[in-house]
Amino acid sequence: MSSIRAQLLKTANAYLDAHTNRDAKALGAIYSSSSTHETYPKPVQPIFPHVSNEDYLAGVADLFKMWHSFECHQFSEPIVDEEARKVVLFVEGRGVADVGTYVNEYVVVLKMNKEGTLVENRLQFFDSQGLLAWVAKMGQQVTDLQNKVTGKAAEA
Template structure:
């Protein structure tokens, strides 16, 4: 039986809101073992990551964002394509990084497995100018370390 709209939404929202828990287990819990992560737009120059690459990415970020993210994944109505098992979640995120505050807007396009319980692919669109600005601040922070 095909997953319902409610099931697709539940899985997609849980995947995005897992950033608030800021644990590896929670961030991987709604992703299949074959899941891929795509950071977009392409101008960011980031390659797609398999589940192990995504884990390494999060492990790299954890000390830079020690308290995790505050996420609002419900400020706009998600878009759901039940037949294709895709959900677009609009989110606003904020965090206190080691280099100061960070805020950004995201669109997650989440492609779910046949039963709608796990993501097989996550396309994460973010405001690239805000990411570049954060990267500059983090680089300056790292340069100032003794």
């Protein structure tokens, strides 16, 4: 295995571990300060809008607090493009919160810096049906989190 491939996979695994451990600080350590965060498909964008790295990390820290437990399992081998410095992850997320159990599938594309140590762009695709059903259960907690991340709380 080439050294850059190993580093790309190490950073991608750190991403998964940070989610499983609900560790916003560890997650922040693998993002460049100018990292961008995009979420698809369009029906989930009102819940998880495209945001700056600072807003993303603030939002994810609050989101992690909602979970009693959360795990990420890859259901397929990652795709690694060494030249483009990208790793595509195929993930099942499973968590427990006050409103019950959450299960969803994601495709996450992590575009990294030249060294493969920092994520410069996170592009995430949710199974929108599972996510929207979960958001309906979460109710006001999700609305409050969304408002905080998008700055609407300050405007209200």
